[in-house]
Amino acid sequence: MNDMRIVERDVTASSAKMAARGVQVYYGENHALKDVDIDILDKTVTAFIGPSGCGKSTFLRCLNRMNDTVASARVLGSITLENEDIYDKRVDPVTLRAKVGMVFQKPNPFPKSIYDNVAYGPKIHGLTRNKAELDEVVEKSLRKAAIWNEVKDRLDAPGTGLSGGQQQRLCIARAIATSPEVLLMDEPCSALDPIATAQVEELIDELRSQFSVVIVTHSMQQAARVSQRTAFFHLGNLVEYGETGQIFTNPSDPRTESYITGRIG
Amino acid sequence: MQNEKHIVSSFDRDLEGVQATVMKMGGLVEAALLDAAQALDTRDEELANRVRAGDAAIDALEDQVQSECARLIALRGPTASDLRTVLTVMRIAANLERCGDYAKNLAKRSVVLNSMAQIEGATGSIRRMCRAVVLMLKDSLDAYIARDTKMAADVRQRDHEIDQMYNGLFREFLTHMLEDTRTITPCMHLHFIAKNIERVGDHATGIAEQVIYLVDGRLPEEERPKESGLRAMVSASEAEG
Numbered sequence: 001m002n003d004m005r006i007v008e009r010d011v012t013a014s015s016a017k018m019a020a021r022g023v024q025v026y027y028g029e030n031h032a033l034k035d036v037d038i039d040i041l042d043k044t045v046t047a048f049i050g051p052s053g054c055g056k057s058t059f060l061r062c063l064n065r066m067n068d069t070v071a072s073a074r075v076l077g078s079i080t081l082e083n084e085d086i087y088d089k090r091v092d093p094v095t096l097r098a099k100v101g102m103v104f105q106k107p108n109p110f111p112k113s114i115y116d117n118v119a120y121g122p123k124i125h126g127l128t129r130n131k132a133e134l135d136e137v138v139e140k141s142l143r144k145a146a147i148w149n150e151v152k153d154r155l156d157a158p159g160t161g162l163s164g165g166q167q168q169r170l171c172i173a174r175a176i177a178t179s180p181e182v183l184l185m186d187e188p189c190s191a192l193d194p195i196a197t198a199q200v201e202e203l204i205d206e207l208r209s210q211f212s213v214v215i216v217t218h219s220m221q222q223a224a225r226v227s228q229r230t231a232f233f234h235l236g237n238l239v240e241y242g243e244t245g246q247i248f249t250n251p252s253d254p255r256t257e258s259y260i261t262g263r264i265g
Numbered sequence: 266m267q268n269e270k271h272i273v274s275s276f277d278r279d280l281e282g283v284q285a286t287v288m289k290m291g292g293l294v295e296a297a298l299l300d301a302a303q304a305l306d307t308r309d310e311e312l313a314n315r316v317r318a319g320d321a322a323i324d325a326l327e328d329q330v331q332s333e334c335a336r337l338i339a340l341r342g343p344t345a346s347d348l349r350t351v352l353t354v355m356r357i358a359a360n361l362e363r364c365g366d367y368a369k370n371l372a373k374r375s376v377v378l379n380s381m382a383q384i385e386g387a388t389g390s391i392r393r394m395c396r397a398v399v400l401m402l403k404d405s406l407d408a409y410i411a412r413d414t415k416m417a418a419d420v421r422q423r424d425h426e427i428d429q430m431y432n433g434l435f436r437e438f439l440t441h442m443l444e445d446t447r448t449i450t451p452c453m454h455l456h457f458i459a460k461n462i463e464r465v466g467d468h469a470t471g472i473a474e475q476v477i478y479l480v481d482g483r484l485p486e487e488e489r490p491k492e493s494g495l496r497a498m499v500s501a502s503e504a505e506g
Contacts (some may be wrong), residue, residue, distance in 0.1 A: 221342055248344045249344070250349070250482030262271050
């Protein structure tokens with residue numbers, strides 16, 4: 001009977017790609033994130049949900065040290081990528097961010113050509129040796145981001161001239177051009193129409209064969225559609241973390257239940 | 266379970282509406298079963314015909330519940346306990362609809378039986394069995410309203426008693442038929458009636474299990490206590506043979 005079950009949600013890799021232990025984040029006096037323990041699984045889409053100000057974006061930004069850029073932010077505890085502490089003094093945050101890529105809420109292509117948007121990362125990290133290799137990386141990334149066919153004849157056109165959905169997929173192509181191991185997405189579809197959203201969601205599902213994807217979303221339906229694991233944050237606490245189907249049919253914490261059924265903001 | 270209200274209050278109204286409809290169905294089904302059994306016992310053809318005509322209303326309510334639930338799923342995207350409520354309501358409506366059909370069938374057969382010789386004590390026994398089953402049905406619906414898994418578990422246990430009543434009636438009819446072949450036709454009708462009432466007990470048990478699913482998020486695992494009814498019947502017929 002088991003072979004008749006829905007297999008999409010199966011997570012083949014159960015090993016942890018990233019692990020957080022006892023993570024606390026303070027913005028000045030404000031204790032924004034309290035004692036978070038979580039394992040981000042390899043080749044899995046993990047969704048972070050929770051009301052505004054619950055700490056989900058803060059935690060996402062810890063995963064590639066984006067909080068380093070916030071002067072008042074203090075991060076305590078440990079976060080590892082493949083068992084290596086990413087907050088170790090010897091870790092260069094720029095190199096880390098090539099391994100842990102990020103896509104933001106609003107599409108933010110560089111004011112450069114489509115080609116240069118994607119080529120930028122591999123160039124500054126010295127990932128390619130010559131133009132031919134760079135061309136290949138650009139094409140491969142644009143193909144993976146499901147936008148190649150739409151832009152292949154105008155790679156020299158400015159990235160900012162694309163539609164919103166295309167810009168977001170261009171940003172995803174830019175993020176995956178450095179062959180990251182983890183891709184962080186902070187509300188990647190909130191500025192997109194339903195068709196572009198569906199394209200990005202389809203893309204996320206394809207990307208999970210190669211990367212871990214962590215997505216912060218306010219759309220519970222989106223979390224349910226794209227993720228295999230869901231983490232619910234509330235008032236700076238990680239309240240519940242588990243298999244997405246389980247969280248949406250029978251959550252164990254009453255706060256999760258109240259949130260996903262639309263009873264607390 | 267959730268006692269808190271949704272932020273979107275129209276969601277609560279939709280959920281309450283569909284649950285009220287299913288409870289109305291339950292009331293009609295209980296009345297139909299008791300009336301049909303009374304019609305059988307008192308040879309009241311007019312009452313039997315009223316029961317037969319009343320089934321259309323039960324069917325219409327079921328259609329209403331199913332379409333409202335489909336709409337609720339499409340428009341509200343219910344999750345967690347809300348999702349389980351909708352799924353449970355749909356299954357309970359289907360259970361009740363079947364029970365309504367059995368009441369209608371009982372009424373139909375009672376009209377046929379009115380033209381035949383009475384079988385000593387049979388209709389009274391069937392009426393008692395029907396009362397016991399309706400009480401189970403009522404308790405399963407009360408357990409639903411109260412989200413009471415203890416009460417639901419109790420209903421599941423009681424299905425055993427109904428099975429025993431049915432097995433007793435089966436033996437009784439068999440004895441009649443063996444003693445006097447002219448009773449075969451009425452006894453066959455009475456046997457189908459008893460079997461159908463026993464099936465109502467199974468639907469009440471199904472509703473009780475849905476209540477447990479609704480509250481706990483999973484169906485009860487352990488098997489219900491069940492003496493093999495089939496074996497009891499076979500040994501009974503062998504004894505008579």
